[in-house]
Amino acid sequence: MRVARLEIENFKGFKSFTLVPQGSVVVVGEPRAGRSDVIDALRRVLDPRMVRARPNEWDIHRPYESDQSNPDEMASVRVSLMDLSPELEQELDARMELLDPGTGLLAVGETSDEGELGIRLAYHLHYKPQEQVLEHWVEYPSSHHRLPLVERDALRAVVVEDNPPLQLRPEGTFRRIAAAPDPDALNRTLEEFAKDIAEATDRLTNSGEVQDALGLVANQGTKWVLPIEGDSPASAFGFTAEDGSMAALLRAVQPTLELDADVGRLPLASHGSTTRAVLAAAEASAVAHTDHAIVLADDFGDQLDASATEYLASRLQRRQGQLWLSTRRPEAVSAFEATDLLRLTRHEGSRQNFQLLPTGDRKERVRRRYLSTLLAPAMSARAVVILEGPHDLEAYTALDRRRHRDLSKRPFSACGMRLVCASASGHEGGKSELPKLAQLADDLGFEVRVVLDGDKPGSDQELIDDLRNVADLIVRLPPRTAVEEALLSGLAAEALRPMLESLNDGHDLGIDVEDLDDVQIHEECAKALKRKGGLHPMFVDLLPEGVMPDLATRVLQRLKGEIPPDPLVELDP
Numbered sequence: 001m002r003v004a005r006l007e008i009e010n011f012k013g014f015k016s017f018t019l020v021p022q023g024s025v026v027v028v029g030e031p032r033a034g035r036s037d038v039i040d041a042l043r044r045v046l047d048p049r050m051v052r053a054r055p056n057e058w059d060i061h062r063p064y065e066s067d068q069s070n071p072d073e074m075a076s077v078r079v080s081l082m083d084l085s086p087e088l089e090q091e092l093d094a095r096m097e098l099l100d101p102g103t104g105l106l107a108v109g110e111t112s113d114e115g116e117l118g119i120r121l122a123y124h125l126h127y128k129p130q131e132q133v134l135e136h137w138v139e140y141p142s143s144h145h146r147l148p149l150v151e152r153d154a155l156r157a158v159v160v161e162d163n164p165p166l167q168l169r170p171e172g173t174f175r176r177i178a179a180a181p182d183p184d185a186l187n188r189t190l191e192e193f194a195k196d197i198a199e200a201t202d203r204l205t206n207s208g209e210v211q212d213a214l215g216l217v218a219n220q221g222t223k224w225v226l227p228i229e230g231d232s233p234a235s236a237f238g239f240t241a242e243d244g245s246m247a248a249l250l251r252a253v254q255p256t257l258e259l260d261a262d263v264g265r266l267p268l269a270s271h272g273s274t275t276r277a278v279l280a281a282a283e284a285s286a287v288a289h290t291d292h293a294i295v296l297a298d299d300f301g302d303q304l305d306a307s308a309t310e311y312l313a314s315r316l317q318r319r320q321g322q323l324w325l326s327t328r329r330p331e332a333v334s335a336f337e338a339t340d341l342l343r344l345t346r347h348e349g350s351r352q353n354f355q356l357l358p359t360g361d362r363k364e365r366v367r368r369r370y371l372s373t374l375l376a377p378a379m380s381a382r383a384v385v386i387l388e389g390p391h392d393l394e395a396y397t398a399l400d401r402r403r404h405r406d407l408s409k410r411p412f413s414a415c416g417m418r419l420v421c422a423s424a425s426g427h428e429g430g431k432s433e434l435p436k437l438a439q440l441a442d443d444l445g446f447e448v449r450v451v452l453d454g455d456k457p458g459s460d461q462e463l464i465d466d467l468r469n470v471a472d473l474i475v476r477l478p479p480r481t482a483v484e485e486a487l488l489s490g491l492a493a494e495a496l497r498p499m500l501e502s503l504n505d506g507h508d509l510g511i512d513v514e515d516l517d518d519v520q521i522h523e524e525c526a527k528a529l530k531r532k533g534g535l536h537p538m539f540v541d542l543l544p545e546g547v548m549p550d551l552a553t554r555v556l557q558r559l560k561g562e563i564p565p566d567p568l569v570e571l572d573p
Contacts, residue, residue, distance in 0.1 A: 001293060003104075004103075005020050005079070005104025006018070006077070008037075008038075008041050009077075010061040011059065011075040011076070011077055013034050014041075015061055017038075017351070021322070021342075025322075025324045025325070025342050026325050026336050026340050028327060028328075030344065030382055030416070033345050034344045034351050035326040036299070038342075039298040042296055043159060044077050045077050046121075046157035047156060047159055047296070048149065048153055051136060051137060055134050060073045073127045074127075075124070076123065077122070078122045078141065080120050081121065081155065091154060092151060095151070098117060099115060099120070100114070101114070120140065120141050123137075124138075158173065158294070160284040164269070165280045165282075166268065168190075169247065169251060173283040173287055174283055177286050177287050202238070205237065211234050212234075214233075254267050257271060277303035281297075281300075281316065285315050294321055295322070296324050297323070301328070310335050313331075313335040334372045339355070341356060345382070347416070353445075367436045374420045374422075375437075375444065377420075378420060384446045385420070385559055386420055386421070386450045388430045388453060389422070389423040391530070391536055392451065392453075392483045393419055393421040395483045395486075395552070396419060396552070398537040400412055400556055407548075431453070435463065435466040447472050448470060448473075449474075449475070451555060452464070452475070454478045456480070468568065473558075473559070474569065475569050476568065477555070477571055478551075481551070484530065484536075486549060486551040487552050489552065490549055490550030490551070493518035493522065495547060498542075500513050500521060502542055503528055503535055503542070504528070511524055511528065525539075
């Protein structure tokens, strides 16, 4: 089963949103851009528990800004489901409609010949401010008949939640797995369990020690005040687990797990959040594999380590059925195809969404290799700052950190920006890759800012023309200036000399610093920064307190500034 079309109207932060997914969907993007809202919208339709819960009028998009002539407010989520199992199609035969597999809409006219059977569902949240009435329901839009609970259960999704796993309570995912082969057999087992608990508590109650203690309590006036009839007041007392109901018994039974032989089995809560998150994801994978169901997971991987996030995400995706997963973790993104990615943004004032389309173009496929290696860690950022190579990345990152620490200047992270370098191999020479990475970032809705070293005048014109088409800001260093000169800009020789001496001694550079004049000090510093794999961060750490290189500082300031009408900004020496 899969969602062939999702339409959201006036729900939470979405005024209007439509998506026609082709496979699994990995929802990423900026904070407050709607990652959780997308998953929650699907849950309103596909999770029966959501309609049983009390609705909230604030789930309607700006509920109190309605037109006075039409004061009622309505939020809706519409879903088209296709590829249902033969058993479900037979069970819901009267509800099936002919849908266009490419759009999820009703197949009419020219599309009717290619239509396939599916089901349309709609969730509505209705608020009447004048009457203070709020209600919500799920219906079939073709007939406006509300879904019976049995049909909602048949179409329900599997939800990966931050709840204790391995729970046998009726609402637990583990209960659903245990009941799937034979619900009657599980019920008999639970009834036997309750009977055994009752017999055990009877034995406890009738033990001599407990009866003697009860008799002492009863004879302290209790049998007259309550009153208790009979010659043996202790026999009127008993014990039960919780309130004696099956639900209470199952709440009291908590899973245990042995991970270390020398410790033995411990309650699951004692193993920490990672163990619980791993088991919750495994539960969802197991039940989804059984039912070929749709799986919904919000903020997936938040409680997992990197390898477990990627592995469990890939397991959830490796099954018949569809996965909708929102995440902040780059490792989860790595488990999916580029076309599965749905990136949400809001930095232009309203929520927008971006997806990469399937392509057979070789250059485009090569460009998309940057997704998991360079852009995945930046998925929740507003903007990416693309640098030519790792030396630039290390230098500007170190200087940004130093300015934040010493001068309390706002770092890139506080601006919603992430620095990446265009050299995927980790070596210098990434200038030719800048347009490719910038284009991919632009296709995913990033605000794109680029830093260019200054080469010979006129040598980069074709590159700049390509970048103008996709970049919002291009900061170019002065002619014949690279990151090394930017780090040395404005620093006097008397400040550089002890810094060069420290680099020379600490990294065995073999420079005779004492024989260098002031001009040579600058030249040797520029050369030294490129040696030993790049000493740029070490150089920044050696800067005197409160002293910052002029040009490199201006690069950082311009990158964090407003976007100009002309993307190209050329800095003066």
